[in-house]
Amino acid sequence: MSKVLQDLIKQLGIVVFRLADDQTLESVSSYPEWLIHLSKAADSPISVDDTFLSFDQIGHSFPFLSNFLIDAELFWSNEREHDKTDSGVWTEVDALGQEYQLEARALFAENEKILLIENVSQNFEERHLVYQKARDMALLNEKLISELNFRQRKLQSDIERHLSLRNPIDELNRTVESNTSAVLVCLPDGDVELYNKALINIYEIGNDQKIVRASMLDKWIAEAEHNHPEIHRILKSGSYWEGEFETFDADNNQKWIRLSIGPVKNDAGEICHFVCVANDLSDFRKVSDDWGNISDYDFNTHLPNRRQFWKHISQTCESGQKSDEVIALMYVDLDYFKHINDQHGQFAGDFLLGTMASRLSRNIKHGDYIAHLGGDEFVILLRYIKEPEDLVAVGERLLVTVSEPINLDGTPIRVSASIGIATTEISQTDPHSLLRNADLAMYSAKELGRGQVRLYTEELERNPPKRSQREHELLVAIEKQQFVLEFQPQVCMQESRGKRVEALVRWQHPEHGLLSPAEFVGIAEESGSIVPIGDWVLMSACVSGKLLVDSGDSTCVAVNISAKQLSHPEFYNKLTNVLRKSGFPATHLEIEITESSFLSDMDKAIDVLHRVRALGIQVALDDFGSGFSSLNYLKRLPVDYIKIDRSFIHDLPDDNESRAITTSVIHLAHQLNMKVIAEGVENKQQLEFLREHDVDFVQGFYYFKPMPLAKLTSLKSENW
């Protein structure tokens, strides 16, 4: 090597080694002073005359390097994906406590395997300063955002609760008036019912309050939809939405707000109010912008946020204007995230999001891009696609990783996701359409039953997901009373404890015939129409029960009560009214609730159940084992019966886990003085196993299918 080059390398603070045939490192430049100096401090000095160093020698002086040399060897021996591999910065300290920052690289030069170690201390201070300030800022922001989110969500939920309890809106004035968050309560058509001073301040509209009166909600939706095209779909479905976006005040000054919109529904499940809470983030954004990419990342998931996503996809499209490359956008939405958030709290919800972000990131290939749009929504931009059909396989792989158990509050739970995928040629990409199409496909996946992957097709435009149509039909069905009841006997396994039936609702659809609950209860629960449907079921079941009593048949009738019904402030009054009007004895009524009834407010649900039982009504816990089952809380619940979920019965008696769970539940319930009902019993083997393990009642096709009341009354007593 020429002396000029040698001198240059030395001046740059670099030491260069060549991997010799005997697997030693041969120095091809003279050693810089820092290397000699540091190796002395490490009690394993390297001498200026040591031209050849073994891996062990260099590892003794620099333990960090012995680790990197493994990566270097792999790089040198394999097909190269990249032209070099580097160690990242590490710090060494000399005998006087002076720190040196070093970085190593393995590379090829003229087919020689080269190890280069560079002293990067000179520029390190500047780099450190940037990181230091960025992390100081991140710490501060973490604290501010945490406090802001907490305050905003609490205010939102306080107002929603106040309105859902049918309290007068005027009573909110005192809470809202002096609040630093902007508040707007409006009717579904946008007509304003309440707003506060903070809203006026954000929009600097002085005494001219026309802007507020002229549907602020419409203005916000129009501004938000640019970056949040899914806002229409979410609000239309009656769900909560929150997000950040640019807004403009009366003088057209640009601002940045964080807005949450929550619908409040009436007894018929229709939206009667929108509660909107906003905070001005303009100052916070301005400071963040000074630090570039901090404001482009989500603090919880550490992923690029919606703002960064738009930057990225715009750049991708610009750079590929002349390309015929196909890109795909995956829209990933976690299923039932709100339920988990409600049950385990916001911190656990945030942890879940962070965990899912990490899992998704680890399962995409190098060059793909993932962002957290907000809430429970993620997008993944996939490039270099060989076969579009492969995308579904990628989506299914992501579903598997999402569904691995996660530990929340000591309880392992599984979550699922729905994924929509849209593809396009990069040169023809309109980012907004691409996101909208992926969102439509994702929504369609939800309609298909969640936990699925769906590709966008033009067919989805022509026949959008049926939910809104089905929601409307449900409202008509409630009005026209298109529901009917069937009854399924529960057969006693021990000495006779009386006759029992479960009342099951069916929808007599004018076009599609008799629909089972699986085809409409999910939509009814999400739209809120489950409350009026449940009210109808309760009344009809009690009227039917009274007919049985009057005919001398003292059958106990079990009625399913949804979580929304149970948590309704008027539930207890409605129940007593139904008993009074129908004349059905409370001691013959049983209500079946699921674990989801305890998700939002366990203490309140327990309190209601105590009052219900005091009337003489019995309580059964349905689908036990299928959801967030926790044996810890079972002893607290005022229930008389536990119904083992049919999924465990289905696999009896062959499946070890189902056997273990079933016998444990029976044993535990008996210890807690509860009776056990096994549902979904379809064959003799299942029955024998359950009988052998002392189950109290069985229900299923093995004995009886659900039947109309007339057929039930004709059954001979000795048969069940």
Add this chain to the structure above:
Amino acid sequence: MLVKKVCMVGPFAVGKTSLVKRFVESIFSDKYHTTIGVKVSKKKVELAQESMQMMLWDIEGVDVFTELKSSYLRGASGVMLVIDGTRPTTIRQLNELLSLVRSYLQETPVVILANKFDLTNEWKLSQDDATKLRENGLTLIETSAKTGAGVEEAFAALAQAMLRECDSKTAE
């Protein structure tokens, strides 16, 4: 003398460097000085059975700029997983970091340090959460790099666990 590599892993600004400084040099500074990359320190530990040289890999915290490089964990005999007991965001990251560590180092002893225990008024790690972690067989020690509380105990616990792991491998 046994030589063991120990990795200090955790979110940014939880006090990993301060814990190492407290343990190795018995000093503490209130000033937050962020770590970039890795810094390796050594500390000799006297155990009842023998001496152990701990090579402490103080690894840059995980944040929006930096992921945990899996290659840094290679060959580690023990891991100190550090969280800040006053910051819920770091407490929430614990399980996933633990899974990440476990995916590379299945049998390696891990000790969880809930640091900044001196900030009692701001402490967010609930007794319930701590109990659950311990019930799941994890070693959790509340530490304060500032006062030194729990620090020696934590490193001694990890050293003992590494020694047991070493003995069991030898026996096999």
